[in-house]
Amino acid sequence: MKTEWPLWEIFIRGQHGLSHRHVGSLHAPDAEMAIKNARDVYTRRNEGVSIWVVEAAAITASSPSDKGPMYEPSESKVYRHPSFYDIPDDVGAM
Amino acid sequence: MYAQMVKSTGTGLKSADEMSAEERAFQARIDAGEKIEPKDWMPEGYRKTLIRQIGQHAHSEIVGQLPEGNWITRAPTLERKAILLAKVQDEAGHGLYLYCAAETLGVSRDEMTEMLLDGRMKYSSIFNYPTLTWADMGAVGWLVDGAAIMNQVPLQRTSFGPYSRAMIRVCKEESFHQRQGFDIMMKMAQGTPQQKAMAQDALNRFWYPALMMFGPSDKDSVHSAQSMAWKIKMNTNDELRQKFVDQTVPQAEYLGLTVPDENLTWNEEKGGYDFSEPDWEEFFEVIKGNGPCNTDRLAARNKAWDDGAWVREGMMAHAEKKRARKMAAE
Numbered sequence A: 001m002k003t004e005w006p007l008w009e010i011f012i013r014g015q016h017g018l019s020h021r022h023v024g025s026l027h028a029p030d031a032e033m034a035i036k037n038a039r040d041v042y043t044r045r046n047e048g049v050s051i052w053v054v055e056a057a058a059i060t061a062s063s064p065s066d067k068g069p070m071y072e073p074s075e076s077k078v079y080r081h082p083s084f085y086d087i088p089d090d091v092g093a094m
Numbered sequence B: 001m002y003a004q005m006v007k008s009t010g011t012g013l014k015s016a017d018e019m020s021a022e023e024r025a026f027q028a029r030i031d032a033g034e035k036i037e038p039k040d041w042m043p044e045g046y047r048k049t050l051i052r053q054i055g056q057h058a059h060s061e062i063v064g065q066l067p068e069g070n071w072i073t074r075a076p077t078l079e080r081k082a083i084l085l086a087k088v089q090d091e092a093g094h095g096l097y098l099y100c101a102a103e104t105l106g107v108s109r110d111e112m113t114e115m116l117l118d119g120r121m122k123y124s125s126i127f128n129y130p131t132l133t134w135a136d137m138g139a140v141g142w143l144v145d146g147a148a149i150m151n152q153v154p155l156q157r158t159s160f161g162p163y164s165r166a167m168i169r170v171c172k173e174e175s176f177h178q179r180q181g182f183d184i185m186m187k188m189a190q191g192t193p194q195q196k197a198m199a200q201d202a203l204n205r206f207w208y209p210a211l212m213m214f215g216p217s218d219k220d221s222v223h224s225a226q227s228m229a230w231k232i233k234m235n236t237n238d239e240l241r242q243k244f245v246d247q248t249v250p251q252a253e254y255l256g257l258t259v260p261d262e263n264l265t266w267n268e269e270k271g272g273y274d275f276s277e278p279d280w281e282e283f284f285e286v287i288k289g290n291g292p293c294n295t296d297r298l299a300a301r302n303k304a305w306d307d308g309a310w311v312r313e314g315m316m317a318h319a320e321k322k323r324a325r326k327m328a329a330e
Protein backbone atom coordinates (compact mmCIF):
# COMPACT_ATOMS: atom_id res chain seq x y z
CA MET A 1 0.00 0.00 0.00
CA LYS A 2 1.30 3.43 -0.85
CA THR A 3 -0.25 6.29 1.04
CA GLU A 4 1.43 9.57 1.60
CA TRP A 5 0.01 11.41 4.57
CA PRO A 6 -1.76 14.59 3.47
CA LEU A 7 -0.02 17.93 3.64
CA TRP A 8 -1.11 20.46 6.29
CA GLU A 9 -0.34 24.15 6.35
CA ILE A 10 0.63 25.36 9.80
CA PHE A 11 -0.27 28.72 11.33
CA ILE A 12 1.10 29.84 14.67
CA ARG A 13 0.23 32.67 17.01
CA GLY A 14 3.38 34.09 18.55
CA GLN A 15 3.56 35.26 22.13
CA HIS A 16 2.44 38.81 21.66
CA GLY A 17 -1.26 38.83 20.87
CA LEU A 18 -0.59 38.73 17.16
CA SER A 19 -2.60 36.99 14.46
CA HIS A 20 -1.76 33.44 13.49
CA ARG A 21 0.98 33.46 10.88
CA HIS A 22 1.83 30.84 8.28
CA VAL A 23 5.10 29.13 9.26
CA GLY A 24 5.32 26.16 6.92
CA SER A 25 3.77 22.80 6.30
CA LEU A 26 4.07 19.18 7.31
CA HIS A 27 2.55 15.77 6.65
CA ALA A 28 0.22 14.07 9.11
CA PRO A 29 -2.55 11.46 8.91
CA ASP A 30 -5.14 13.74 10.54
CA ALA A 31 -5.62 17.15 12.13
CA GLU A 32 -4.88 15.97 15.62
CA MET A 33 -1.52 14.53 14.61
CA ALA A 34 -0.81 17.59 12.50
CA ILE A 35 -1.08 19.72 15.65
CA LYS A 36 1.17 17.38 17.61
CA ASN A 37 3.75 17.35 14.82
CA ALA A 38 3.52 21.13 14.42
CA ARG A 39 4.30 21.48 18.11
CA ASP A 40 7.52 19.49 17.61
CA VAL A 41 8.53 20.98 14.28
CA TYR A 42 7.60 24.63 14.68
CA THR A 43 7.57 25.49 18.39
CA ARG A 44 10.71 23.92 19.83
CA ARG A 45 11.78 27.32 21.14
CA ASN A 46 8.56 28.73 22.49
CA GLU A 47 7.59 30.28 19.18
CA GLY A 48 3.89 30.04 19.82
CA VAL A 49 0.90 29.88 22.11
CA SER A 50 -1.65 28.59 19.61
CA ILE A 51 -1.56 26.43 16.49
CA TRP A 52 -3.93 26.21 13.53
CA VAL A 53 -3.63 23.42 11.00
CA VAL A 54 -5.39 23.46 7.64
CA GLU A 55 -5.24 20.73 5.06
CA ALA A 56 -3.30 22.22 2.15
CA ALA A 57 -5.83 20.86 -0.35
CA ALA A 58 -8.53 22.95 1.34
CA ILE A 59 -6.82 26.27 0.65
CA THR A 60 -7.90 28.34 -2.33
CA ALA A 61 -5.29 30.87 -3.40
CA SER A 62 -5.44 33.83 -5.74
CA SER A 63 -3.44 33.20 -8.85
CA PRO A 64 -0.29 35.24 -9.50
CA SER A 65 -1.41 36.07 -13.05
CA ASP A 66 -4.43 37.90 -11.58
CA LYS A 67 -2.08 40.28 -9.79
CA GLY A 68 -2.93 43.17 -12.12
CA PRO A 69 -6.74 43.03 -12.17
CA MET A 70 -6.88 42.04 -8.47
CA TYR A 71 -4.80 44.82 -6.93
CA GLU A 72 -4.56 47.62 -9.45
CA PRO A 73 -7.95 49.16 -8.55
CA SER A 74 -6.60 50.11 -5.13
CA GLU A 75 -3.51 51.78 -6.55
CA SER A 76 -5.41 54.77 -7.92
CA LYS A 77 -7.30 55.46 -4.72
CA VAL A 78 -4.73 57.60 -3.00
CA TYR A 79 -7.45 59.40 -1.04
CA ARG A 80 -7.74 56.28 1.13
CA HIS A 81 -4.47 57.27 2.80
CA PRO A 82 -4.20 60.00 5.44
CA SER A 83 -1.21 61.51 3.64
CA PHE A 84 -3.57 62.61 0.82
CA TYR A 85 -4.96 65.42 2.97
CA ASP A 86 -3.10 68.63 3.80
CA ILE A 87 -4.08 69.72 7.29
CA PRO A 88 -2.45 72.99 8.39
CA ASP A 89 0.08 72.68 11.24
CA ASP A 90 -2.02 75.13 13.28
CA VAL A 91 -4.74 72.51 13.64
CA GLY A 92 -2.44 70.37 15.75
CA ALA A 93 -2.20 66.60 15.89
CA MET A 94 -4.82 64.74 13.86
CA MET B 1 28.17 22.17 0.92
CA TYR B 2 25.07 20.41 2.20
CA ALA B 3 24.19 20.59 -1.46
CA GLN B 4 27.43 19.83 -3.27
CA MET B 5 27.90 19.94 -7.02
CA VAL B 6 24.29 20.58 -7.88
CA LYS B 7 24.04 20.55 -11.65
CA SER B 8 21.72 23.12 -13.12
CA THR B 9 19.35 22.00 -15.81
CA GLY B 10 19.47 23.90 -19.06
CA THR B 11 21.93 25.04 -21.62
CA GLY B 12 23.97 27.24 -19.33
CA LEU B 13 23.75 30.96 -18.93
CA LYS B 14 21.75 32.69 -21.64
CA SER B 15 22.23 36.25 -22.75
CA ALA B 16 19.21 38.55 -22.61
CA ASP B 17 18.73 38.17 -26.41
CA GLU B 18 18.62 34.40 -26.18
CA MET B 19 15.96 34.46 -23.47
CA SER B 20 12.25 34.29 -24.15
CA ALA B 21 10.15 37.24 -22.97
CA GLU B 22 9.03 35.20 -19.96
CA GLU B 23 12.60 34.30 -19.06
CA ARG B 24 13.69 37.90 -19.38
CA ALA B 25 10.91 39.10 -17.10
CA PHE B 26 11.76 36.34 -14.64
CA GLN B 27 15.45 37.27 -14.58
CA ALA B 28 14.53 40.94 -14.16
CA ARG B 29 12.49 40.10 -11.08
CA ILE B 30 15.43 38.20 -9.60
CA ASP B 31 17.84 41.02 -10.44
CA ALA B 32 15.48 43.45 -8.71
CA GLY B 33 15.65 41.30 -5.54
CA GLU B 34 12.07 40.09 -5.77
CA LYS B 35 11.23 36.68 -4.32
CA ILE B 36 9.84 33.99 -6.59
CA GLU B 37 6.86 32.15 -5.09
CA PRO B 38 5.72 28.61 -5.96
CA LYS B 39 2.81 29.58 -8.20
CA ASP B 40 4.80 32.18 -10.18
CA TRP B 41 6.04 31.34 -13.63
CA MET B 42 9.60 29.99 -13.57
CA PRO B 43 11.92 28.35 -16.11
CA GLU B 44 11.85 24.56 -15.94
CA GLY B 45 15.60 24.60 -15.25
CA TYR B 46 15.13 26.82 -12.21
CA ARG B 47 12.49 24.47 -10.84
CA LYS B 48 14.50 21.30 -11.47
CA THR B 49 17.77 22.70 -10.15
CA LEU B 50 16.07 23.91 -7.00
CA ILE B 51 14.39 20.55 -6.38
CA ARG B 52 17.80 18.92 -6.68
CA GLN B 53 19.50 21.47 -4.45
CA ILE B 54 16.85 21.75 -1.73
CA GLY B 55 16.34 17.98 -1.81
CA GLN B 56 20.04 17.36 -1.35
CA HIS B 57 20.11 19.87 1.47
CA ALA B 58 17.11 18.21 3.16
CA HIS B 59 18.60 14.73 2.81
CA SER B 60 21.83 15.99 4.36
CA GLU B 61 20.00 17.26 7.43
CA ILE B 62 18.26 13.90 7.82
CA VAL B 63 21.26 11.64 7.16
CA GLY B 64 23.34 14.07 9.24
CA GLN B 65 21.45 12.93 12.32
CA LEU B 66 23.09 9.50 12.12
CA PRO B 67 26.73 10.31 13.01
CA GLU B 68 25.59 12.36 16.01
CA GLY B 69 22.73 10.07 16.99
CA ASN B 70 25.49 7.50 17.36
CA TRP B 71 26.63 9.24 20.57
CA ILE B 72 23.35 10.17 22.27
CA THR B 73 23.26 7.09 24.47
CA ARG B 74 26.93 7.47 25.35
CA ALA B 75 27.13 11.20 26.10
CA PRO B 76 29.36 11.75 29.14
CA THR B 77 26.76 13.59 31.25
CA LEU B 78 23.00 13.94 31.36
CA GLU B 79 23.33 17.60 30.37
CA ARG B 80 25.48 16.75 27.34
CA LYS B 81 22.97 14.09 26.38
CA ALA B 82 20.04 16.54 26.57
CA ILE B 83 21.98 19.07 24.49
CA LEU B 84 22.95 16.55 21.83
CA LEU B 85 19.40 15.24 21.68
CA ALA B 86 18.08 18.77 21.16
CA LYS B 87 20.66 19.40 18.44
CA VAL B 88 19.83 16.22 16.58
CA GLN B 89 16.12 16.97 16.88
CA ASP B 90 16.78 20.39 15.34
CA GLU B 91 18.43 18.69 12.36
CA ALA B 92 15.28 16.62 11.83
CA GLY B 93 13.37 19.90 11.87
CA HIS B 94 15.76 21.41 9.31
CA GLY B 95 15.17 18.45 7.04
CA LEU B 96 11.41 18.93 7.35
CA TYR B 97 11.50 22.70 6.64
CA LEU B 98 13.52 21.98 3.52
CA TYR B 99 11.38 19.09 2.31
CA CYS B 100 8.30 21.27 2.47
CA ALA B 101 10.10 24.03 0.57
CA ALA B 102 10.97 21.49 -2.16
CA GLU B 103 7.41 20.15 -2.22
CA THR B 104 6.08 23.56 -3.24
CA LEU B 105 7.94 22.97 -6.53
CA GLY B 106 5.80 19.95 -7.38
CA VAL B 107 7.79 16.99 -6.11
CA SER B 108 6.26 14.79 -3.41
CA ARG B 109 7.89 13.92 -0.11
CA ASP B 110 7.71 10.20 -0.88
CA GLU B 111 9.37 10.71 -4.25
CA MET B 112 12.24 12.58 -2.65
CA THR B 113 12.61 9.96 0.07
CA GLU B 114 12.67 7.18 -2.50
CA MET B 115 15.30 8.99 -4.54
CA LEU B 116 17.49 9.26 -1.46
CA LEU B 117 16.96 5.62 -0.55
CA ASP B 118 17.84 4.23 -3.97
CA GLY B 119 20.80 6.58 -4.44
CA ARG B 120 19.36 8.78 -7.20
CA MET B 121 19.66 11.82 -4.92
CA LYS B 122 22.74 12.66 -2.89
CA TYR B 123 23.47 14.05 0.53
CA SER B 124 26.59 15.83 1.74
CA SER B 125 29.83 13.82 1.62
CA ILE B 126 30.63 14.82 5.21
CA PHE B 127 28.10 12.43 6.71
CA ASN B 128 29.90 9.43 5.27
CA TYR B 129 32.67 9.78 7.83
CA PRO B 130 32.44 7.93 11.15
CA THR B 131 32.21 9.53 14.59
CA LEU B 132 34.66 7.47 16.60
CA THR B 133 34.95 9.31 19.92
CA TRP B 134 33.04 11.82 22.01
CA ALA B 135 35.44 14.52 20.79
CA ASP B 136 33.94 14.00 17.34
CA MET B 137 30.70 15.51 18.67
CA GLY B 138 32.74 18.62 19.37
CA ALA B 139 34.43 18.59 15.97
CA VAL B 140 31.16 18.02 14.11
CA GLY B 141 29.34 20.88 15.85
CA TRP B 142 32.29 23.23 15.52
CA LEU B 143 33.45 22.40 11.99
CA VAL B 144 30.53 20.75 10.19
CA ASP B 145 27.80 23.03 11.51
CA GLY B 146 30.28 25.89 11.18
CA ALA B 147 30.75 25.14 7.49
CA ALA B 148 27.02 24.67 7.02
CA ILE B 149 26.34 28.08 8.57
CA MET B 150 28.83 29.67 6.20
CA ASN B 151 26.70 28.45 3.30
CA GLN B 152 23.27 28.90 4.84
CA VAL B 153 23.62 32.49 5.97
CA PRO B 154 23.88 33.89 2.41
CA LEU B 155 21.13 31.50 1.26
CA GLN B 156 18.68 33.38 3.46
CA ARG B 157 18.70 35.88 0.58
CA THR B 158 18.06 33.28 -2.12
CA SER B 159 15.46 34.14 -4.77
CA PHE B 160 13.00 31.32 -4.05
CA GLY B 161 10.68 32.44 -1.24
CA PRO B 162 10.03 29.10 0.51
CA TYR B 163 13.75 28.22 0.43
CA SER B 164 14.72 31.60 1.79
CA ARG B 165 12.19 31.34 4.62
CA ALA B 166 13.37 27.83 5.49
CA MET B 167 16.97 29.10 5.60
CA ILE B 168 16.02 31.94 7.93
CA ARG B 169 14.52 29.45 10.39
CA VAL B 170 17.48 27.12 10.05
CA CYS B 171 20.04 29.87 10.63
CA LYS B 172 18.26 31.00 13.78
CA GLU B 173 18.69 27.53 15.23
CA GLU B 174 22.11 26.76 13.82
CA SER B 175 24.32 28.99 15.95
CA PHE B 176 23.62 26.96 19.08
CA HIS B 177 24.85 23.91 17.17
CA GLN B 178 28.25 25.36 16.47
CA ARG B 179 28.58 26.77 19.96
CA GLN B 180 27.76 23.50 21.69
CA GLY B 181 30.41 21.84 19.51
CA PHE B 182 33.02 24.43 20.35
CA ASP B 183 32.08 24.10 23.99
CA ILE B 184 32.82 20.37 23.86
CA MET B 185 36.15 21.11 22.13
CA MET B 186 37.09 23.66 24.82
CA LYS B 187 36.33 21.18 27.61
CA MET B 188 38.40 18.48 25.93
CA ALA B 189 41.27 20.77 24.94
CA GLN B 190 41.54 22.08 28.49
CA GLY B 191 41.19 18.61 30.00
CA THR B 192 43.70 15.86 30.65
CA PRO B 193 46.46 15.22 28.08
CA GLN B 194 44.45 12.23 26.82
CA GLN B 195 41.34 14.36 26.37
CA LYS B 196 43.32 17.01 24.53
CA ALA B 197 44.77 14.31 22.30
CA MET B 198 41.22 13.13 21.50
CA ALA B 199 40.27 16.68 20.53
CA GLN B 200 43.34 16.97 18.29
CA ASP B 201 42.58 13.61 16.70
CA ALA B 202 39.01 14.69 15.97
CA LEU B 203 40.27 17.90 14.36
CA ASN B 204 42.78 15.89 12.31
CA ARG B 205 40.07 13.61 10.97
CA PHE B 206 37.38 16.25 10.31
CA TRP B 207 39.44 19.14 8.93
CA TYR B 208 39.71 18.04 5.31
CA PRO B 209 36.25 16.46 5.09
CA ALA B 210 34.91 19.81 6.39
CA LEU B 211 36.79 21.67 3.63
CA MET B 212 35.28 19.25 1.11
CA MET B 213 31.80 20.27 2.19
CA PHE B 214 32.08 23.36 -0.01
CA GLY B 215 32.67 21.20 -3.06
CA PRO B 216 35.50 21.43 -5.60
CA SER B 217 36.39 24.76 -7.12
CA ASP B 218 33.55 25.95 -9.33
CA LYS B 219 34.86 29.27 -10.51
CA ASP B 220 34.74 28.03 -14.13
CA SER B 221 31.56 25.97 -13.84
CA VAL B 222 28.63 26.86 -16.13
CA HIS B 223 26.24 25.29 -13.64
CA SER B 224 27.42 27.63 -10.92
CA ALA B 225 27.19 30.65 -13.20
CA GLN B 226 23.55 29.82 -13.96
CA SER B 227 22.73 29.12 -10.31
CA MET B 228 24.35 32.39 -9.28
CA ALA B 229 22.38 34.34 -11.89
CA TRP B 230 19.22 32.74 -10.49
CA LYS B 231 20.36 33.55 -6.93
CA ILE B 232 20.06 30.01 -5.73
CA LYS B 233 23.79 29.99 -5.14
CA MET B 234 25.20 33.12 -3.59
CA ASN B 235 28.99 32.55 -3.48
CA THR B 236 31.54 30.39 -5.23
CA ASN B 237 32.76 27.32 -3.39
CA ASP B 238 36.25 28.79 -3.08
CA GLU B 239 34.99 32.02 -1.53
CA LEU B 240 33.11 30.14 1.15
CA ARG B 241 35.98 27.74 1.82
CA GLN B 242 38.38 30.66 2.25
CA LYS B 243 35.99 32.36 4.64
CA PHE B 244 35.63 29.18 6.63
CA VAL B 245 39.39 28.69 6.95
CA ASP B 246 39.93 32.32 7.94
CA GLN B 247 37.29 32.06 10.62
CA THR B 248 38.28 28.66 11.95
CA VAL B 249 42.07 28.85 12.21
CA PRO B 250 42.08 31.43 15.03
CA GLN B 251 39.49 29.32 16.87
CA ALA B 252 41.80 26.29 16.64
CA GLU B 253 44.62 28.47 17.98
CA TYR B 254 42.42 29.50 20.88
CA LEU B 255 41.86 25.83 21.65
CA GLY B 256 45.61 25.18 21.50
CA LEU B 257 45.06 22.65 18.73
CA THR B 258 46.95 22.35 15.46
CA VAL B 259 45.22 22.47 12.10
CA PRO B 260 46.62 19.44 10.22
CA ASP B 261 48.09 21.44 7.34
CA GLU B 262 51.82 22.16 7.00
CA ASN B 263 51.15 24.73 4.30
CA LEU B 264 48.81 26.83 6.38
CA THR B 265 50.21 30.39 6.40
CA TRP B 266 48.74 33.85 6.73
CA ASN B 267 48.86 35.70 3.43
CA GLU B 268 49.02 39.39 4.26
CA GLU B 269 48.41 40.43 0.68
CA LYS B 270 45.07 38.66 0.26
CA GLY B 271 44.18 39.13 3.91
CA GLY B 272 43.48 35.42 4.34
CA TYR B 273 45.21 32.10 4.89
CA ASP B 274 46.90 30.01 2.24
CA PHE B 275 46.01 26.39 2.86
CA SER B 276 46.17 22.93 1.31
CA GLU B 277 43.32 21.63 -0.80
CA PRO B 278 41.63 18.47 0.43
CA ASP B 279 42.16 15.25 -1.51
CA TRP B 280 39.58 15.66 -4.28
CA GLU B 281 39.97 12.07 -5.43
CA GLU B 282 38.83 10.96 -2.01
CA PHE B 283 35.90 13.37 -2.32
CA PHE B 284 34.76 11.92 -5.64
CA GLU B 285 35.04 8.41 -4.23
CA VAL B 286 32.84 9.37 -1.27
CA ILE B 287 30.31 11.00 -3.60
CA LYS B 288 30.26 7.84 -5.72
CA GLY B 289 29.33 5.83 -2.66
CA ASN B 290 32.74 4.54 -1.59
CA GLY B 291 33.27 6.56 1.58
CA PRO B 292 33.80 4.85 4.94
CA CYS B 293 30.10 4.96 5.94
CA ASN B 294 28.00 5.31 2.76
CA THR B 295 26.67 1.77 2.98
CA ASP B 296 25.80 2.09 6.67
CA ARG B 297 24.07 5.43 6.23
CA LEU B 298 21.86 4.31 3.38
CA ALA B 299 21.14 1.01 5.09
CA ALA B 300 20.04 2.88 8.23
CA ARG B 301 17.73 5.18 6.23
CA ASN B 302 16.27 2.26 4.27
CA LYS B 303 15.68 0.29 7.45
CA ALA B 304 13.92 3.24 9.09
CA TRP B 305 11.70 3.67 6.03
CA ASP B 306 10.86 -0.03 5.73
CA ASP B 307 10.34 -0.62 9.44
CA GLY B 308 8.12 2.46 9.62
CA ALA B 309 5.84 1.41 6.77
CA TRP B 310 3.28 -0.31 9.01
CA VAL B 311 3.09 2.78 11.22
CA ARG B 312 2.53 5.12 8.28
CA GLU B 313 -0.10 2.82 6.82
CA GLY B 314 -1.77 2.05 10.14
CA MET B 315 -2.11 5.69 11.10
CA MET B 316 -3.57 6.56 7.72
CA ALA B 317 -6.08 3.70 7.98
CA HIS B 318 -7.01 4.84 11.48
CA ALA B 319 -7.49 8.43 10.32
CA GLU B 320 -9.72 7.27 7.47
CA LYS B 321 -11.80 5.11 9.78
CA LYS B 322 -12.26 8.02 12.17
CA ARG B 323 -13.29 10.28 9.32
CA ALA B 324 -15.81 7.75 8.04
CA ARG B 325 -17.27 7.30 11.51
CA LYS B 326 -17.60 11.04 11.94
CA MET B 327 -19.32 11.38 8.56
CA ALA B 328 -21.76 8.59 9.43
CA ALA B 329 -22.65 10.30 12.71
CA GLU B 330 -23.38 13.63 11.03
Ligand SMILES: [Fe+2]
Pocket: B061, B090, B091, B094, B170, B174
Ligand atom coordinates in the same frame (compact mmCIF):
# COMPACT_ATOMS: atom_id res chain seq x y z
FE1 LIG C 1 20.93 21.76 10.22
Ligand SMILES: [Fe+2]
Pocket: B091, B145, B148, B174, B177
Ligand atom coordinates in the same frame (compact mmCIF):
# COMPACT_ATOMS: atom_id res chain seq x y z
FE1 LIG D 1 23.11 22.06 12.67
Ligand SMILES: [Fe+2]
Pocket: B061, B064, B091, B144, B145, B148
Ligand atom coordinates in the same frame (compact mmCIF):
# COMPACT_ATOMS: atom_id res chain seq x y z
FE1 LIG E 1 23.56 20.31 10.17
